Amino acid sequence: MDLNPEGVKANGRGDRETGTLGKLVALLDRVALADGPMRFTDILSLSDQPRGTLHRQLSHLVEEGLLEVDRDGRYLIGLRLLTLASRSWARNEFRAVAEPHLQRLHDVTCETVHLGVLHDAEVIYLDKVEGRQSVRMYSQIGNASPAYCTGVGKAALSALDDAELAIRIAALEFRPYTQQTLRNAGELLSDISEIRQRGYAFDIEEHESGICCVAAPIRSDDGHMLAGVSVTGPAYRVTPQSLQAWAPLVVAAADSIMMDMRNRMGPKR
Amino acid sequence: MDLNPEGVKANGRGDRETGTLGKLVALLDRVALADGPMRFTDILSLSDQPRGTLHRQLSHLVEEGLLEVDRDGRYLIGLRLLTLASRSWARNEFRAVAEPHLQRLHDVTCETVHLGVLHDAEVIYLDKVEGRQSVRMYSQIGNASPAYCTGVGKAALSALDDAELAIRIAALEFRPYTQQTLRNAGELLSDISEIRQRGYAFDIEEHESGICCVAAPIRSDDGHMLAGVSVTGPAYRVTPQSLQAWAPLVVAAADSIMMDMRNRMGPKR
DNA sequence: AAATGTCGTTCCAGATAATGGAACTTCACG
DNA sequence: CGTGAAGTTCCATTATCTGGAACGACATTT
Numbered sequence: 001m002d003l004n005p006e007g008v009k010a011n012g013r014g015d016r017e018t019g020t021l022g023k024l025v026a027l028l029d030r031v032a033l034a035d036g037p038m039r040f041t042d043i044l045s046l047s048d049q050p051r052g053t054l055h056r057q058l059s060h061l062v063e064e065g066l067l068e069v070d071r072d073g074r075y076l077i078g079l080r081l082l083t084l085a086s087r088s089w090a091r092n093e094f095r096a097v098a099e100p101h102l103q104r105l106h107d108v109t110c111e112t113v114h115l116g117v118l119h120d121a122e123v124i125y126l127d128k129v130e131g132r133q134s135v136r137m138y139s140q141i142g143n144a145s146p147a148y149c150t151g152v153g154k155a156a157l158s159a160l161d162d163a164e165l166a167i168r169i170a171a172l173e174f175r176p177y178t179q180q181t182l183r184n185a186g187e188l189l190s191d192i193s194e195i196r197q198r199g200y201a202f203d204i205e206e207h208e209s210g211i212c213c214v215a216a217p218i219r220s221d222d223g224h225m226l227a228g229v230s231v232t233g234p235a236y237r238v239t240p241q242s243l244q245a246w247a248p249l250v251v252a253a254a255d256s257i258m259m260d261m262r263n264r265m266g267p268k269r
Numbered sequence: 270m271d272l273n274p275e276g277v278k279a280n281g282r283g284d285r286e287t288g289t290l291g292k293l294v295a296l297l298d299r300v301a302l303a304d305g306p307m308r309f310t311d312i313l314s315l316s317d318q319p320r321g322t323l324h325r326q327l328s329h330l331v332e333e334g335l336l337e338v339d340r341d342g343r344y345l346i347g348l349r350l351l352t353l354a355s356r357s358w359a360r361n362e363f364r365a366v367a368e369p370h371l372q373r374l375h376d377v378t379c380e381t382v383h384l385g386v387l388h389d390a391e392v393i394y395l396d397k398v399e400g401r402q403s404v405r406m407y408s409q410i411g412n413a414s415p416a417y418c419t420g421v422g423k424a425a426l427s428a429l430d431d432a433e434l435a436i437r438i439a440a441l442e443f444r445p446y447t448q449q450t451l452r453n454a455g456e457l458l459s460d461i462s463e464i465r466q467r468g469y470a471f472d473i474e475e476h477e478s479g480i481c482c483v484a485a486p487i488r489s490d491d492g493h494m495l496a497g498v499s500v501t502g503p504a505y506r507v508t509p510q511s512l513q514a515w516a517p518l519v520v521a522a523a524d525s526i527m528m529d530m531r532n533r534m535g536p537k538r
Numbered sequence: 539a540a541a542t543g544t545c546g547t548t549c550c551a552g553a554t555a556a557t558g559g560a561a562c563t564t565c566a567c568g
Numbered sequence: 569c570g571t572g573a574a575g576t577t578c579c580a581t582t583a584t585c586t587g588g589a590a591c592g593a594c595a596t597t598t
Contacts, residue, residue, distance in 0.1 A: 053585080
């Protein structure tokens with residue numbers, strides 16, 4: 001516990017699980033990540049805590065509404081989180097500023113438009129505009145994906161300076177989601193160098209087979225927040241040519257969002 | 270700390286703020302509830318904790334990504350919550366089962382359809398289907414409103430037995446959102462008795478001026494979860510007659526959702 | 539029906555982390 | 569430069585969390 005070289009783990013976030021809160025949030029994460037309600041024993045086998053401790057921790061989370069217990073005594077994520085999150089989303093200034101631009105981009109391209117922000121080495125999708133598909137409508141919002149295999153993520157990474165970039169890449173663990181997924185830091189760096197030259201990024205089935213996109217970076221004026229916009233579509237409908245054609249539009253949208261943010265926040269600092 | 274008659278507070282939830290987690294969640298709530306980023310001093314004046322303590326608590330929340338600090342050092346709700354909540358939402362079985370029914374109800378009525386679940390004395394909106402309005406699209410999802418002044422809430426309350434109903438109503442604090450808002454337990458009980466007879470509830474501008482709806486209750490087969498569906502529209506377009514006409518459709522949708530849930534979960538218990 | 543095993547819950551002395559008063563930085567302003 | 573307000577760090581004290589073990593509730597087997 002003196003000099004811990006553990007650093008940052010592979011997901012790009014430092015899951016120190018330190019402190020009471022850290023442990024509880026990690027637990028919350030674990031239950032959230034499961035794809036269904038979990039029985040006490042399931043959670044017990046995943047976490048390396050004694051039964052008594054785990055039980056009390058779960059009870060506390062349930063008491064606060066962060067977890068819920070179904071009629072079979074299984075644990076699942078509680079709705080209280082949805083309430084908290086909806087407020088975080090509704091009051092997010094950046095999202096609000098970007099919204100009309102995303103809408104416009106969608107009107108022109110008729111494909112799905114995403115807005116995502118970079119968090120360590122992950123992209124969190126903040127907003128999405130898509131057509132009348134009715135199903136899975138909200139699915140993407142709030143979703144966190146590795147930055148290295150998404151258009152928005154790579155675009156955002158490209159806006160970092162080399163030092164910062166190196167730090168974040170060092171924390172990565174490259175997992176091959178598809179045939180096209182970048183496989184190591186070298187491939188990522190070379191792609192990022194291209195992205196910097198062009199000003200926009202492509203994702204050709206790197207994260208999900210059959211899905212490709214073109215994305216542009218958004219820098220906040222103080223350089224502290226990085227984000228990206230993308231236009232995404234199915235490979236059978238979206239050709240490299242159309243992606244290429246959309247690129248300037250995406251870049252323009254990203255720039256407009258930057259300008260609007262600057263004007264909104266400008267007077268300060 | 271022996272016999273505490275504090276019971277349940279006016280919001281219908283028991284905000285005991287007990288234990289480390291309880292205090293932190295209360296803090297989180299406080300920041301979430303504010304309508305903008307909060308400075309350290311603002312939070313300090315609201316919470317009755319010493320500066321040192323508060324500062325450490327905030328730091329922990331920031332470390333876990335539950336809060337964020339903007340460039341001016343002000344605190345706001347973090348995006349990590351969005352990530353956690355999105356999973357809870359995407360994997361919510363009830364929501365998934367209800368979705369097609371909501372869609373169908375929208376197709377017929379061409380007005381906004383809501384799905385909400387009852388939590389203590391609040392309704393949390395789980396899903397929403399609406400037309401091409403593009404703006405404020407997701408705003409309602411996750412939102413928590415008092416049960417006594419929303420259609421979905423009153424419908425859900427009406428499905429409780431008298432004993433349970435009395436308990437929840439006792440915890441209420443009636444706040445007049447509009448001219449039409451029910452003003453006390455008596456008015457609510459009499460409305461609920463009507464709702465029980467008809468099988469559906471109305472909300473005629475009781476929560477928000479110019480907004481009215483018709484709603485029907487959904488009971489889970491084990492009677493443990495209560496929810497409701499509603500069709501909502503602006504008063505200038507939606508007449509009492511149209512609400513009346515939609516009522517059987519809303520009730521039918523609610524019943525279908527109940528049936529689907531029963532079939533899905535049936536084999537057990 | 540008794541025996542066995544699994545699963546979940548409760549308890550309490552000991553380890554650990556939270557507490558809060560005070561001292562210490564910044565920083566803005568006159 | 570002095571003054572005050574806002575924010576941060578420190579550390580002995582104290583409240584809280586920890587985890588082994590014992591207990592209760594079922595289900596399954598013999």
